[in-house]
Amino acid sequence: MARVPDVSRDQLSSEEQGYYDEIVESRGGIRGPYGVMLQSPKLAACVAATGAYVRFEGDMDNALREVVVIATAREIKSQYEFSAHARLARAAGVSEDTIQRIAKGTAPDGLSGDESLVVKYVQELLRDHKISDATFGAVKDRFGVKGTVELTGLIGHYLLVGQVLAAFAVELTEGMVAEIPE
Amino acid sequence: MARLDRLAREDLDDAGCESFDRIVGLRGGAGGLYSLLLHSPGLAELMAATEAYVRFESRLALTLREMVILATAREVGSQYEFQAHARLARQAGVRDDTIRSLALGEDPAGLSDEEMAALLYARELLQKGSISDPTFKAALQHFEPRGVVELSVIIGHYKMIALFLASLDVELAPGAVPELPLAR
Structure with missing residues (x-):
């Protein structure tokens, strides 16, 4: 059961509808945590803008970004986030093998190159709340300084989104499949 | 550094x-x-x-927000974030013994029901990654849907900040005293 109702556009003041429309424009619709986040429309727009940036701006390959997102979702066991982004990962060309390894929690075993590196970064950051010199150095060498900051932002954003989904018990919608083994 | x-x-x-x-x-x-x-x-x-x-622009009171941020910093082990917000919390009138309790992960004395509800919500979300029905219900009673959304996003945002600080290995200024217990 949804804990808080989604907000519809006609419930908002005209100023707040501006934020609603911004979110729709950057994302294509109101899905996931945004229906509920629109209870605070301007803040929802801030979060959506950060989300648009970490997903679409910067230099990281989109497929690799989705690997980061599903790895983040797996760390916080967000079925919704994993399901939504596994679909995007497949569409971007991430292999089924990679997705399954991340879903099962065995990654980075069996992963290589960039995928292995970013999954290690996600896991260290979210499990230890720090990053070793070796991992930071490897990420910085590979993605540069800007890319490293943006990678951290990508993880942080999807951590925030996953937490909101969890707090409001947002359920999988029709067509979404739980992929993290319970 | x-x-x-x-x-x-x-x-x-x-x-x-x-x-x-x-x-x-x-x-x-x-x-x-x-x-x-x-x-x-x-x-x-x-x-x-x-x-x-x-x-x-948030609906949540300054002192309550700073306590939630301190609780977040504590859960993520961020000395830098804890110290920066301990200073802000003190400026806002939060007592030293409250800040010490937050550093230790204990329940501060003398908090309002609203403040305790926010603190329990933050700790549960950060420690368990979910919110139980009673904790959610209490938060909803005090903060209404908009306030609970803002509370949830604040926790997420300041965890994100703490993770940036950790990844960039941002240290306390020389001579600054760490407020979180070392080696948890």
Whole structure:
């Protein structure tokens, strides 16, 4: 059961509808945590803008970004986030093998190159709340300084989104499949 | 000390300067963590916008917000974030014994029901990654849906900040006393 109702556009003041429309424009619709986040429309727009940036701006390959997102979702066991982004990962060309390894929690075993590196970064950051010199150095060498900051932002954003989904018990919608083994 | 060079306005290109100026407009400055986030000016600006909303437009009271941020810093083990917000909390009138309790992860004495509800919500979300029905219900009673959304986003945002600080290995200023117990 949804804990808080989604907000519809006609419930908002005209100023707040501006934020609603911004979110729709950057994302294509109101899905996931945004229906509920629109209870605070301007803040929802801030979060959506950060989300648009970490997903679409910067230099990281989109497929690799989705690997980061599903790895983040797996760390916080967000079925919704994993399901939504596994679909995007497949569409971007991430292999089924990679997705399954991340879903099962065995990654980075069996992963290589960039995928292995970013999954290690996600896991260290979210499990230890720090990053070793070796991992930071490897990420910085590979993605540069800007890319490293943006990678951290990508993880942080999807951590925030996953937490909101969890707090409001947002359920999988029709067509979404739980992929993290319970 | 940090893992990246700190950037000032003169280090940035034109687009970066525009972001810098917007960040200063939003939060009064672009120092501290922002001098490091400016390696991605676009991202830094968006973080500043969220922070500005939380500080200036959120429905939640200042002292309550600072306590939630301290609880978040404690759960993520961020000495830097804890110290920065302990100072802000003190300025806002939060008592020293409250701050000490928050550093230890204990329940401070003398909090209002509303403050305790927010603190329990933050701890549960950060420790368990979920919120039980009673904790959610209590939060909803005090804060209504909008306030619970803001509370949830504040916790997420300041965890994100703490993770930036950790990844960039931002240390306390020389001579600063750590407020979180070391080696948990």
